[in-house]
Amino acid sequence: xxxxxxPSDIPEPDRLEGFPHPRETEILYGHAEAEDxxxxxxxxxxxxxxxxxxxxxxxxxxxxxYRFARFLLxxxxxxxxxxxxxxxxxxxxxxxxxxxxxxxxxxxxxxxRKPWNDKTKxxxxxxxxxEVRRTQSFFGMKxxxxxxxxxxxxxxxxxxxxxANALLKVLEEPPPQTIFFVLANHPGRLLPTIRSRCxxxxxxxxxxxxxxxxxxxxLGHMADGDMEAVARLAQGSVGRALMLAGGGGIExxxxxxxxxxxxxxxxxxxxxxxxxxxxxRGNDQAYGMFRELLSDWLVRLVRQGATGPDxxxxxxxxxxDVMARLADGAxxxxxxxxWENTARSAERAEALNLDRKQVILGTFAALEAAARx
Numbered sequence: 001x002x003x004x005x006x007p008s009d010i011p012e013p014d015r016l017e018g019f020p021h022p023r024e025t026e027i028l029y030g031h032a033e034a035e036d037x038x039x040x041x042x043x044x045x046x047x048x049x050x051x052x053x054x055x056x057x058x059x060x061x062x063x064x065x066y067r068f069a070r071f072l073l074x075x076x077x078x079x080x081x082x083x084x085x086x087x088x089x090x091x092x093x094x095x096x097x098x099x100x101x102x103x104x105x106x107x108x109x110x111x112x113r114k115p116w117n118d119k120t121k122x123x124x125x126x127x128x129x130x131e132v133r134r135t136q137s138f139f140g141m142k143x144x145x146x147x148x149x150x151x152x153x154x155x156x157x158x159x160x161x162x163x164a165n166a167l168l169k170v171l172e173e174p175p176p177q178t179i180f181f182v183l184a185n186h187p188g189r190l191l192p193t194i195r196s197r198c199x200x201x202x203x204x205x206x207x208x209x210x211x212x213x214x215x216x217x218x219l220g221h222m223a224d225g226d227m228e229a230v231a232r233l234a235q236g237s238v239g240r241a242l243m244l245a246g247g248g249g250i251e252x253x254x255x256x257x258x259x260x261x262x263x264x265x266x267x268x269x270x271x272x273x274x275x276x277x278x279x280x281r282g283n284d285q286a287y288g289m290f291r292e293l294l295s296d297w298l299v300r301l302v303r304q305g306a307t308g309p310d311x312x313x314x315x316x317x318x319x320x321d322v323m324a325r326l327a328d329g330a331x332x333x334x335x336x337x338x339w340e341n342t343a344r345s346a347e348r349a350e351a352l353n354l355d356r357k358q359v360i361l362g363t364f365a366a367l368e369a370a371a372r373x
Contacts, residue, residue, distance in 0.1 A: 006261070010116045013123050014025075014062070014154070019218060019242045022062035024102040026093050029214040030206040031060055035089050036363065037201060038068050043089045048199040050171050050180040052156075054187040055203035064153055064203070065103060065181035069109055069150040073097050076147040095197020109270020110138045110151045114158050119154045129162035132170070139175045149178045156184040156194070164191050171197040202270055214238045219245050226250050229315045247285050254316055255291050259364065260297070261322045264329075264371035271364045279356035287356055290349060294363065298339040305332045338370050 013020045015102075028035070041047045053061045070091040075081045091098050100106040105134075113132050114123045135151060142349065168191060172179065182191060182198055206214065212231045218238075219227060222245065229250050234241035244250065259271055278287045304310055305327030309320040327335065342363045349359045 014070075014244055016239070016242050018246050021102075022060075023066040023104070025066070026061045026098075027089075027217060028060055028063050028067055029217070030065055030210040031203055034064060034201045036066075039071075041088060041199075042072070043081065045078060047179065048173040048184060049178060050198040052184060052187060052190075052195060053203060054184050054200060056205055056235075056237055057185050058234075058243075059203055059205055059236035061183045061203055062152070064201075065152045065154075065183060068181075069152070070097050070101050072148040072150060072271070073101070073106065073108060080279075088274070108147065108149045109164040110134065110149070112151065112153045113155070118273050123277060126160045127156075127158035127163050129166050132159070132163045132166040135167075135170050138206075139170070139178060141232055146152075146337055148178070150181070151178070152181045152183065154183045156182045157186050157191055160298075164194060168194050168197070179321070206238065207236070209243060211238065215245070216243060223368065231298070232313060232315050235296070243285070244289065247289060249289050249293070249337075252286060252289055256290065256293060257297070257316045257319055257322070257324045259366060260326075261319075263326065263368055266364060266368045269307060269359065274359040275362035279362060290360070291343075294337065295343060298335060298342075301327055302332050302335050302339070304336070330370045334370050338366050342366055356370045 001275065012021065022211070038051070053065060055061055058357060060276075061092045063330075067089050074082075074095065075086060089331040093099070093102075097106070099107055105112075107152060112131050112134065114125070114127050116122075117124050125184065138151065153322055154232050155169065156167075167182075173181070173192065176309045180198070182190075182194070187195060187200070192316050209233060211234055212227065215227045215234075215238075219242075222230070226245075230241050230245050233244055233249065235255060244253075259274065278290050292369070300310075301323045304323045309324055314320055314365070345362060346359050349356065
């Protein structure tokens with residue numbers, strides 16, 4: 001039986017161990033224009049009832065939604081904000097509103113996401129229609145604490161067709177003094193009718209300086225060189241930076257690069273050792289990071305082969321020379337083919353629950369073949 005997440009007894013799929021959840025996060029790095037748009041809409045008295053917040057995963061969509069939710073719950077009337085001279089959306093973490101939202105204890109905030117399955121002890125693969133129908137009871141009664149009611153859909157990408165249609169019905173006839181934040185990594189996949197009923201806030205990946213500030217804020221204990229490497233690998237995503245830092249992503253990248261740099265003479269024992277480690281049960285996060293890091297590495301190789309070395313953007317010293325050597329050894333079309341085929345092979349293996357070790361070994365075999373020209 002599936003049920004909605006409870007605060008105490010269910011792990012959260014979007015929580016990175018050792019770091020605050022978006023609803024617990026005080027500082028939003030970047031996205032000043034999006035904050036200004038929300039604040040201006042509120043202060044003008046013309047706050048749209050639904051906002052489609054888009055952008056790549058991990059760049060701050062949920063953090064922005066919870067940040068504005070806290071602001072609305074604390075300052076429900078623009079006149080209060082004006083009289084107090086409040087110029088930002090910031091609510092301090094010691095405030096009761098902040099603490100209650102962080103603890104999922106505020107009756108006027110509803111978050112819709114993939115529900116937990118008690119039988120399998122896992123989250124379901126889709127945000128179901130039953131989850132969206134929770135809005136009926138949430139909006140069907142008088143606001144539990146008065147003021148605004150906020151519904152956060154995190155993420156709309158996870159909805160199946162029935163859930164999307166159910167959400168559309170609520171968006172078409174919104175109750176008074178309510179606001180929806182519909183978060184989407186891939187908004188083009190949503191129903192056009194859902195998009196048309198929302199005002200869109202398109203968040204962009206953070207600039208390198210913004211991301212480096214976020215990394216310093218969360219990971220001040222790291223060596224400067226490692227923080228710089230995390231910021232470069234994260235590609236504008238704070239969430240990805242924290243995942244890489246907390247999950248040993250820098251060490252994994254350096255190990256992966258070391259194996260690639262030896263090509264076309266493959267270090268077979270070392271490749272098997274890495275494959276054994278990544279394919280181990282319970283090591284899903286590291287395996288996922290390997291796939292992403294390798295994909296990004298191949299993209300950078302192809303880009304460098306087309307435009308020239310990028311030594312300023314190196315993550316490991318000398319990697320531009322390795323990329324140049326490999327790009328010179330085989331046509332770029334061949335490396336594009338390797339990128340496409342390795343991604344397709346990994347996706348097929350996940351769909352069929354095949355051995356991950358064989359996927360990794362096959363990946364390095366494809367790299368070795370391409371490196372031989």
